[in-house]
Amino acid sequence: MSESVIRHDFERxxxxxxxxxxWEPWLEPVPVDELTPRQYEGLVDKGRANSPYFRLLARDPDILGARTRTDNDIFYNEKGGLPRAQRELSAAAASRTNGCLFCASVHSRFAAQKSKRPEDVQRLLDGGTAAPQNDPQWRAVIDASVALTVTPGEFSAEHVQQLRDAGLDDLAIADAIHGAAxxxxxxxxxxxxxxPTPPAA
Known part of the structure; x- marks a missing residue:
């Protein structure tokens, strides 16, 4: 693996x-035709080989495998708990707080699609996590996600109570916490x- 940093020439x-x-990496990802069976196992889903991000993480396939299985269970296991839209909202709020444009774009898009509330999601992106939200559940999920993201010590029993008061049970509260964390x-x-790179034309 080359240690040189890749410089990109595009309008960010x-x-x-x-x-x-x-999204483009600053370090060389594993070329598709050089991925080993163990690295494909780490990808979990072979389609992820199309992503330079996951091919970069494939340099440590065991950690990538654990990461991807955790990701899949948090967002795709819908056997009870928080609806998918609010799980995506928790990730979008964390990404908005951290300033990760790429992750915020992915999870805000899913939150909008699953909830059919693109304007509410866009308000989060444009106005930030403190922007008004009329839905108490959305407000509670966003507030809890922000507290966890700023520093876990900011997350408190008050956030759990806010989530509970908004109608979430223990499993749904755990889902909100897992998505943000x-x-x-x-x-x-x-x-x-x-x-990140600009949207495709």
């Missing part, structure tokens, strides 16, 4: 958006390894 996006952004970590990893 500078605003939060629901549009589909790209996972992307609090994932944002920082992505921000340190590369940068």
């Amino acid at each position: 996006p500078n605003a939060f958006t629901q549009a589909q952004l790209g 996972f992307f609090n970590w994932a944002n920082r990893l992505m921000l340190s390894l590369g940068e």
